[in-house]
Amino acid sequence: MDTPPKAIAGVSTFLDDRLGAGSFLKRNLRKMFPDHWSFLLGEIALYSFIVLLLTGTFLTFWFKPSMGHVMYDGSYEPLKGIMMSEAYASTLNISFDVRGGLLIRQIHHWAALLFVAGMVVHMLRVFFTGAYRKPRELNWLIGIGLLSLALFEGLTGYSLPDDLLSGAGLRITQGVILSIPLIGTYIQFFLFGGEYPGEDIISRFFTLHILLIPGILLALITAHMILMWVQKHTQMPGKGRTEKNVVGAPFYPAFMAKAGAYFLFTFGVLALLGTFAQINPIWLFGPYTPADISAGSQPDWYMGFLEGSLRLMVPWEINLFGTSGGTIPLSVLIPALVPLGIIMTGLALYPFLEQWVTGDRREHHIADRPRNNAHRTSIGISAVTFYGILWLLGANDEISANFHIGLYETTIFGRFAIFLGPVIAYIITYRVCIGLQRKDAEVVSHGVESGVIKRMPNGEYIEVHTPPADDILAHIRGKKEIPVIESGVDREGIPPKGARSLIGRLRAKMSKAYGTDRIPLEEGHGHGEEHAAVGAGERKEVH
Amino acid sequence: MTDNTIDQPEDRVPKRVIGTPPATEAVLKDETVHEAAALPGVIYQDPASARKAEKTVALLFLIAFLAGAGFIASYVIFQVGTIDKTSTSNFALGGTLALALLALAAGITTWVRRIMPKYTMIQERHPMASDAETRETVKETFLAGAEESGFVKHGLLRRTLLLAAAPLGLAPLFLLKDLGPLPGTKLRHTVWGEPTKTGKPRRLITEGTGQPIRAADFNSPGGILSVVPEGYEHDLNALAKATLILLKFRPEEIKSGTNLNWTHDGIVAYSKICTHVGCPAALYEQTTHHILCPCHQSTFDAADGAKVVFGPAARPLPQLPIGIDGEGFLIAKADFNVPVGPSFWERGDAEAEAREKAEKA
The missing domain is CATH 1.10.287 (Helix Hairpins)
Known part of the structure; x- marks a missing residue:
């Protein structure tokens, strides 16, 4: 094939004449994408979002976002003749009277769960490999924005069917809004168009759910993609990979085809789930009434940590002005805002705090292996533990019922675990990281076990060690030094200017702890002539 | 992959x-x-x-x-x-x-x-920052443009432009005002305090069946009944505040926290709306008289004025004063004396206020 087919050549010429697209394609058709399984996690979220847009559009064709009362007269016998909102009736209609409606509704719900899950796992990957470092801080912040918006998007969508379960979520949301000091009641009355539940919230959430939030999500995702494209992807350390290159497969044709296949995989798995794994069977719950609740109500997984933190809280409430007002319901306010605030603010600030501590202003394009930045990894795992305990305690009633543990015992355990768990996780993770670094150092200096057992003349058995493969060695040697800010005193015993204040001293101390390499790889040992010696079976390790 | x-x-x-x-x-x-x-x-x-x-x-x-x-x-x-x-x-x-x-x-x-x-192809990567020359050119262009526009020199223009933008920026906030009415004191009252059309006291209605409750027939110690106000059986706004749970105790079971004047023959009515974030506190354990909210597991002692025994709720479920009408049906004698449901800024220590009032009377 020496010339492109006429159809493509003609269109290309037409477009290039008008847009000059040629120079863009010249630069980008062969754009390199480094390959690592963990680089595909964000794509799960991206493709779930596309599935959400497609299935969501389908659902809007039949869904009626109205709280007006109607008598149900559809195909689902058990609810016939019951008064309900139009929203609930139309959701039943989608489920039972539209061909493929149930399938699309279930795919939509599963895709929403996978969307947030994909984002979270992708974020953890970026965090633990330090891929948020300069120049990618902005994309990191966009990512945090996407995650926060996705939670709101999920919350608004969850409330739309107006069944008993979705109403329970809405009621909790209302209670939390009411608890906001000074303006809580006003926000509640404006949001709900008066008293709870009113007749406006479904149509208002509908607009937020299908227009405003997805619009912003789409814009931010586009920005996220553009920045990723312009800044090029990070790569794991390895042979031939430097801070100044990208090693991988070209966009056209390999990466393009792989990405297409990956979208189809994601969609296919969601279709499987939507077909065989029932989710949110709204017809079983009945229409919403604030007077009832179904026991064992559980939110979607990504809201579970808020549920858990509400359950853990102790009954604190203060009245600033006694009987005349100033009520601050700490038992609602703290669990609803503090964990979310700690996690989101911590995530947003981390790249900048790390830069401040290490004084590192360089660009980073080689991703860290999590073990090589033990403190960062430990901080990350503590945060995951903090989130995980809250999340687990969001299901403490299920835990209590299934494992025959007292309900209150699970809560009391959680009240301690939420403080102790992250500390223990930090210590354990730190030790594991150091242990893995030691293992790396050993591989570099002593090689790997070959599986060959040799008997020595004196009767001793030893295992022969061989040097590691080149690419593994390059991967391990990709370990980068973490800079430490200057803190030592000079010859006259005067510390540098930045380290004199209290904060300066703290910073210097943190920097030293964060950056000091406790297990440096032995340079010039194990490579070179030693290498050959090991290969010849002369250097032996007693195992 | x-x-x-x-x-x-x-x-x-x-x-x-x-x-x-x-x-x-x-x-x-x-x-x-x-x-x-x-x-x-x-x-x-x-x-x-x-x-x-x-x-x-x-x-x-x-x-x-x-x-x-x-x-x-x-x-x-x-x-x-x-x-x-x-x-x-x-x-x-x-x-x-x-x-x-x-x-x-x-x-x-x-x-x-x-x-x-x-x-395993290799592509060069270049620093993100533009070179110094480009930066210098941009800086000069920016300064030249600012100078040419007169924005720097003409202070009156600058200040009036900012002045003009301010109200336009605030206008959308005003447009949002009609999203809802102001709260007023709506959260402090429920329909139990409103007079009925006929002027008779408002009856307690069993949720679901829609039947009024004859005190003599409600004889299920250990049982719990979900109750809605007469005339508002399907009004969700009313139900969000006025739904009750009704329990019957043997006289010796009732403890000091419960206001006996507000009970009728061992029948006690509490707000069903949890004081934590407003879920219906719908679970009841007969042996311990504990009411449990399934959302966040706030637990209330029904025999003792529904005081909190566990969980995040900070206040007891308010008790409704009940009695019977001429036909023997349960009725509300008055509204709750404190706001029901979740706490809010303007609420204050309504319980203390109610106690003060009761002492004065």
Whole structure:
């Protein structure tokens, strides 16, 4: 094939004449994408979002976002003749009277769960490999924005069917809004168009759910993609990979085809789930009434940590002005805002705090292996533990019922675990990281076990060690030094200017702890002539 | 999905396997390949195995075609309308859709992995920052433009422009005002305090059946009944505050926290709306008289004025004063003396206020 087919050549010429697209394609058709399984996690979220847009559009064709009362007269016998909102009736209609409606509704719900899950796992990957470092801080912040918006998007969508379960979520949301000091009641009355539940919230959430939030999500995702494209992807350390290159497969044709296949995989798995794994069977719950609740109500997984933190809280409430007002319901306010605030603010600030501590202003394009930045990894795992305990305690009633543990015992355990768990996780993770670094150092200096057992003349058995493969060695040697800010005193015993204040001293101390390499790889040992010696079976390790 | 050059063991073996022609040779043999194939880092697959892979890919694409056609057929064949029909239609549509998508995905993946070359190409990366010269030019251009526009020199222009923008920026906030009415004191009252149309006291109605409750008939110690106000059985706004739980105790069971004047013959009515965030506190344990909210497990002692015994709720469930009318039906004697449901800023210590009032009276 020496010339492109006429159809493509003609269109290309037409477009290039008008847009000059040629120079863009010249630069980008062969754009390199480094390959690592963990680089595909964000794509799960991206493709779930596309599935959400497609299935969501389908659902809007039949869904009626109205709280007006109607008598149900559809195909689902058990609810016939019951008064309900139009929203609930139309959701039943989608489920039972539209061909493929149930399938699309279930795919939509599963895709929403996978969307947030994909984002979270992708974020953890970026965090633990330090891929948020300069120049990618902005994309990191966009990512945090996407995650926060996705939670709101999920919350608004969850409330739309107006069944008993979705109403329970809405009621909790209302209670939390009411608890906001000074303006809580006003926000509640404006949001709900008066008293709870009113007749406006479904149509208002509908607009937020299908227009405003997805619009912003789409814009931010586009920005996220553009920045990723312009800044090029990070790569794991390895042979031939430097801070100044990208090693991988070209966009056209390999990466393009792989990405297409990956979208189809994601969609296919969601279709499987939507077909065989029932989710949110709204017809079983009945229409919403604030007077009832179904026991064992559980939110979607990504809201579970808020549920858990509400359950853990102790009954604190203060009245600033006694009987005349100033009520601050700490038992609602703290669990609803503090964990979310700690996690989101911590995530947003981390790249900048790390830069401040290490004084590192360089660009980073080689991703860290999590073990090589033990403190960062430990901080990350503590945060995951903090989130995980809250999340687990969001299901403490299920835990209590299934494992025959007292309900209150699970809560009391959680009240301690939420403080102790992250500390223990930090210590354990730190030790594991150091242990893995030691293992790396050993591989570099002593090689790997070959599986060959040799008997020595004196009767001793030893295992022969061989040097590691080149690419593994390059991967391990990709370990980068973490800079430490200057803190030592000079010859006259005067510390540098930045380290004199209290904060300066703290910073210097943190920097030293964060950056000091406790297990440096032995340079010039194990490579070179030693290498050959090991290969010849002369250097032996007693195992 | 990936073929990382580091993690994949296959890359650790020599690139050239016995029987595999070297990359350059493949280029020469295969006439259809473009000259770009000579690029470093592009390792072609063995043509024989690629031809074999093509068959696999074709089979997968064929499955995708059949499943896709099956999806359309399922749409036409399987109707919905009953639970069983819907279920069948769902399995047929979903199964064929999933199969079509997954077969297509597997086909493309096989294509990439076994027919397309293995790539380890290198692209240069440049620092993100523009060079100093560009930055200098931009800076000069910016300053020149600012100077030319007169924005810096003409202070009056600058200040009046900001002045003009302020109200326009605030205007949208005002437009949002009509989203809802102001709260007023609506959260402090429930419909139990409102007079009925006939002027008679408002009866307690069993939720669901819609029947009033004759005190003499409500004789189920240990039982719990969900109660709504007469005339508001289906008004969700009213129910969100006025729903009750009704319990009957033996006289010796009732403790000091319960206001006996507000009970009738051992029957006590509490607000069902949890004082934590407003879920209906719907679970009841007979032996301990504990009312449990299923949302966040706030637990209240029903025998002792519904005081909090565990969980995040900070206040007891308010008690409603009840009595009977001439026909022996349970009625509300007055509204709750404190706001029901979750706390809010303006609420204050309403319990203390109510106590003060009671002492004065």
